[in-house]
Amino acid sequence: MPFGFTHKPLVALAGSAITSFYRKIEVYGSENVPEEGPIIFACTHTNMAIDPAVLSNTIPNGHLLHYWVKDSLFKHPAMKVLLTNAGNIPVDRKTKDNQKLFKGTFEALDRGECIGVFPEGTSHTEPHLIPLKDGTSWTALEYLIYLNGSDASPGKKEGKPAVIVPVGIAYVDKSKYRSRVAVTYGAPISMDTYASEFLSGVEGANKVAVKRLTKATELEMHKMTVNAPDWDSAHAAEMARQLLWLHEDSLALADYVDVAQTLVDLFSTDDERVDRLKANLVTYGQLLSASRLSNSALTDLPLDTQLDPSKEVPLPGRLRTLAILIKDTIISVAQFPFFVVPFIFHIPFYLIGIFGAHLAEDEVETRAQNKMFMSVFISFITYPIVFFIFVWLFGRVPMGMVFAAGAVWLLAKYHTALIDQNYNAAKRLAAAWRVLVGVWLGSNAEMSINQFVDDVAKFAPNPPATAGLPPGTPKEKYVRPIKLPSRVLVRHVLRTRVQVARELEATLLELEDSDTRLKASFWLAERYGGDVLRADASDAVPEYAREWPQGARGAREVVAFLRGRGARLGSASTDEYWAADSDDEKDDIKVLKSE
Structure with missing residues (x-):
């Protein structure tokens, strides 16, 4: 089923959408991809239709890619022509x-x-x-039978065996506009390793x-992505990364x-200090989510030390x-006039993106897809309208339509x-004014932290588990x-x-001094000089059912690794986070109080 004329335009359209939504998409491991096929690219799937768009464009x-599509979608003649022309392959899952x-x-x-x-x-x-x-493994190995001739397709074929190239797509924040994406080809x-057994x-x-x-x-695929055993470890690692690297x-x-997985492994370590820090980081992330603030917005916000939220601010201080x-509002708005024209168009x-996310x-895995698909749809309406506006403006100019098309392109x-x-x-x-209102109203307007922690599942719940669940x-x-x-x-x-910024730095430096052994993904332990404990091979447990080896890295090496990649540890004071506890309010903090 060769590729039709629609394949490349559709890939280009998808490429335009993803590069508009994500600020940076970087590709690693290109040297691993053979120059000639046949190749089966086995890719991670956490972002619905965005994943094939990223895969095809990176x-x-x-190489051009065929994708599997349910054969039922090919029953309608028009859909069959469209899907076939784009290079999609029908799959009958019932046989x-x-x-x-x-x-x-x-x-x-x-x-x-x-x-x-x-x-x-499935996406998840x-x-x-x-x-x-x-299914991917069956495809690659059954293809060997096809090459030698089968009942469904007799006769020896001239093709060569396929290889599987694993692909990991790591989204820094998959549903966030202008986030970043790392794509790694393994x-x-x-x-050869499996053929003799399969054909025996x-x-x-x-x-x-x-x-x-x-x-x-x-x-x-695990080596190329970030994997945590639970949501708490994932959230703690994410907040630690944002605090150690103030700007994305x-x-x-x-x-x-590697950095994100190292932090996940750290918070999977069985250590009382790590457990306490992990709980506090999770609470900080939940507070940010429920208050619709972000750590990066707070980091960029130039706040005066008079804004210590643990102290009552007298009226002059509030006015100041x-x-x-x-x-700061005036400074932020001053640059807007240079952006006002493209903003209006x-x-x-923006509106359709908000609507798509709401749907x-x-x-979470569908939000970026909705935003992009709806934005592409609205572009087929908006850009022609803008084009005809420019045609009207340049109507009396020679080659006015060319100028109009160029103006639309330049505007985009x-x-x-x-x-x-x-x-x-x-x-x-937005963060500045939210902080202003919260601080200006004083402690009488705030919610009890104990109440928030007790009911946190109502205010900042984890995504529901809907995929990859055990049978039954x-x-x-x-x-x-509940919006607060x-x-x-x-x-x-x-x-x-x-509090968590100071505790994070103190805990990491304390672990570094003692060179505590920290849990590690075994491939990271191998890569960075750690220890790998391999389980004894047992004939009772098949090779494919055995647990992966356990890894460990020294805290001294882990901290040096983080610092070497730009983490703010030991070189900058956390005083710039400026908020502090007051003695009379420490007992009001449930999770964050000292043990």
């Missing part, structure tokens, strides 16, 4: 004959073409990859070979996966505070060039968070921020 060596199931896939591979698959089977929002299904997995004819040997191949693919760009995207924030995009409130590029600066300024401005486990239902006014939490946010 794939090295100019139990793999040669029939993968017939279209085998034909594409035999032509030396490439397939993009998502072995997790979990703190880790969900267990891989065996080393190709050859079928021994009863059950083919299934064992498939399981082994799935296990190998799963390991490589301070941490190179090339280091993001108001003057400071009005001044792109208002429909997917219960599915101008918007992209200025959006980050103005978007960040808007977030800082019901899916969790989405709980819509930011003013009731602002003082707690500021107070908690400095």
Whole structure:
């Protein structure tokens, strides 16, 4: 099933959407991708249709990708023409004959073409990859039978065996506008290691070979992504990263996966100090979420030390505070006139993006997709309107339509060039006024921290577990968070921020001094000189069912690793976080009080 004329335009359209939504997409491991097919790209799947868009637009060596689509979608003649022309392959999931199931896939591979698959089977929002299904492995190994001739397709084929290239897409924040993405292509997995067992004819040997191949693919995908055992470890690692690297760009995207996984491993370590820090970081993240603030917006906010939220601010101080924030508002707004024209023309995009996110409130993995799809749709309305406005303006100018088209293109590029600066300024401005209101109203307006912690699941719930569940486990239902006014939490946010910043630095430096052994993903332990404990091989447990080795890294090496990648440890005082406890309010803090 060759690619039709619509494939490349659709990929280009998707590429325009993802590069407009995400600020930076970087690709690593391009050298691992063979120049010629057949190749099966096995990719992680945490962001719905955005994943194939990212995969198709970052794939090295100019490869084009076929994707699997349910055969039922091909029943409508118009859809069949569209899907077939774009290079999609129908898959009949009801048949139990793999040669029939993968017939279209085998034909594409035999032509030396490439397939993009998502072995997790469904898109999800979990703190880790969900267990891989065996379909990708069956495809790669059954293709060997196809090449030698099968009942469904007799006769020996001239094609060569396929390789599986694992792909990890690591989104820093997959649903956040202007976030960053790291795409890593792993080393190709050859079928040579599995072919003899799969083709041996021994009863059950083919299934064992498939399981082994799935296990190998799963390991490589884990190495290229960030995986936490639970949401608390994931949230604690995320908040620690934001506190150690005050600005997102301070941490190179090339280091993001290893740094984030190192922090996850740290907070998976069984240590009383780590457990206490982990709980406090989680609470800080929940406070930020419930108050609709972000650590980056607070970091960028130039607040005067008079704004210590643990102290009552007398009226003159409040007025001075108001003057400071009005001044910063004027500075932030001063740059807006340079952005006003592209902003006005792109208002429909902002509104439709908000609407799209609202439609997917219960599915984090669908928000970016909705925002992008709806923005692409509105672009087919907005840009032609803008074009005809410019045609009217340039109507009497020679080649006026060319000027109009150029003006629309420049307007879009101008918007992209200025959006980050103005978007960040808007977030800082919103944070500034929320902080102002919360501090200005004083402690009488704030919510009890004990009440917040006791009912935190109502205000900042984790995404529901709906994918990768054990058989018989019901899916969790989405709980819509109760929205609180930011003013009731602002003082707690500021107070908690400095507490966890100080505790994070103190704990890491204390662990460094004692060189405590910290839990580590075994591949990171191997990479950075740690220890790897491999379980004794047992014939009773098949190779594919064995647990991965356990890893450990010394705290001294871990802290040096973080510091070497820009973490603020021991070189800058946390006083710049400026909020502090007051003796009369320490007992009011449930999670954050000293043990």
